[in-house]
Amino acid sequence: MNINQTTGLRILSFALLLFLLPGCQVIEPEKKENLEFIVVAKECLPVELQEIIQTKKEDVFKITYIDGEHLYIAEGYGQQDSGGYSIQVKELYRSDNAIYMDSCLLGPKPRTRQERDEQENTPSYPYIVLRTGEIGLPVVFQ
Numbered sequence: 001m002n003i004n005q006t007t008g009l010r011i012l013s014f015a016l017l018l019f020l021l022p023g024c025q026v027i028e029p030e031k032k033e034n035l036e037f038i039v040v041a042k043e044c045l046p047v048e049l050q051e052i053i054q055t056k057k058e059d060v061f062k063i064t065y066i067d068g069e070h071l072y073i074a075e076g077y078g079q080q081d082s083g084g085y086s087i088q089v090k091e092l093y094r095s096d097n098a099i100y101m102d103s104c105l106l107g108p109k110p111r112t113r114q115e116r117d118e119q120e121n122t123p124s125y126p127y128i129v130l131r132t133g134e135i136g137l138p139v140v141f142q
Contacts, residue, residue, distance in 0.1 A: 045072070084108030085108055087126055
């Protein structure tokens with residue numbers, strides 16, 4: 001292959017790549033409304049949901065649970081080496097066809113040396129459970 005053929009092949013490949021890339025875009029769902037929710041303490045969860053979480057807490061999990069009028073959305077981040085983690089809910093909203101939940105795990109806040117020593121060998125299992133009204137839509141975890 002000579003230089004002109006190689007250059008032409010590169011230009012054709014680049015043009016083809018530009019043509020195909022728009023097909024790979026992620027289309028965000030249209031947000032209809034933010035949903036009101038409360039973060040539910042472990043002690044206030046339905047017993048069956050507490051048991052499910054207890055069996056899944058060592059690994060990452062994303063589950064939903066319905067008890068009639070309420071929808072519980074639970075997300076766990078699996079076993080962490082120490083305590084002090086928190087979870088931030090970035091968004092909970094609905095579109096025409098689903099409920100979208102986006103959260104993130106925040107690392108432990110800076111601690112004193114004594115606090116680090118006390119928590120160093122104590123694993124934790126951070127998770128969060130949100131309760132909102134049941135509206136008959138599936139949940140998508142982002």
